[in-house]
Amino acid sequence: MTQVSVTGQVVALLRAAMVRPSTPEGDADAQRLLCAGMSIKPPESRRPSIEARTRFIDDRVLAALAAGIRQVVICGAGYDDRALRFRTSGVRFFELDHPATQADKAARLAAIAGPGPVLVQADFSTDDVAAALAHAGHDPTQPTLFICEGLLVYLTRQECDRLLAALAERAAPGSELVVTLAVHADDQDTELVLATANAARRTASTEPWRTILPREQHLAMLTRAGWQLAECDDSPASGIPATSGRGSLLVVAHPAPLR
Ligand SMILES: C[S@@+](CC[C@H](N)C(=O)[O-])C[C@H]1O[C@@H](n2cnc3c(N)ncnc32)[C@H](O)[C@@H]1O
16 A cells, blocks of 8 residues: 555544553653644544454553563554553564555654654565564564554455464464454355445545454454464444444454464
8 A cells, every 4th residue: 555544544533532541651642642633534433442442452551561571563553652652661562554654653753752663664465574573673582462453354364364373473472462353243245244344434445344254253263373362352333233243353362372
């Protein structure tokens, strides 16, 4: 993609209005600062699900830091502010996203005081994520918190498989993966669900949804890639009629012991 992510801006703008925790060294105003000058008006219908997943993942970051994890890798980071909000001495944040979005984020970070994340330019449809992380200085012998928030739905199933396997390859014992999954009811046709959902989205031409699956099928994708499920919560659906059968899962997984 050659343009900055609009969906990333929508999520960031909704988050900028939230009251959230931060670490003692962190910047509680980071999300608002990162959103400076964004002119998009985010749809209110998205707010409940964005708020729920933000709280869930913020809690996992704070728990990981408290447990002594010193590396956080955020895939498809967009305008995620956690590297600034949860800044902690000795902890490295790595953020991966398309080059265009990373360039815009770099400019925004330059205007904000204090150390920020290591920005990695990567396209998950073509690039070797394990190699990109190695090149950026990520240490696969130390535990890492990996975050894929609002990302997998934009990748093909094959790209999801490759990304999840690459992260498992870099996951030392004690690592954790937090991921959001878009799911639909078992009796629905996957291609029809995708077509209907994209037809209702203004950003579908540039950032189409590509992977929405029945719950068990989506969870199986994680286990196939080398992850063991630890927690799976339903996120509140928003902007979706209750009868549509679509929803979102908030999932925590750990590296499978026998890989
Ligand atoms: C909905 S946004 C979510 C951003 C961020 N995770 C958050 O929750 O604030 C999706 C992000 O995934 C990124 N993305 C989508 N497909 C990608 C790909 N193939 N390679 C790299 N990044 C991708 C987009 O650029 C965008 O920043």
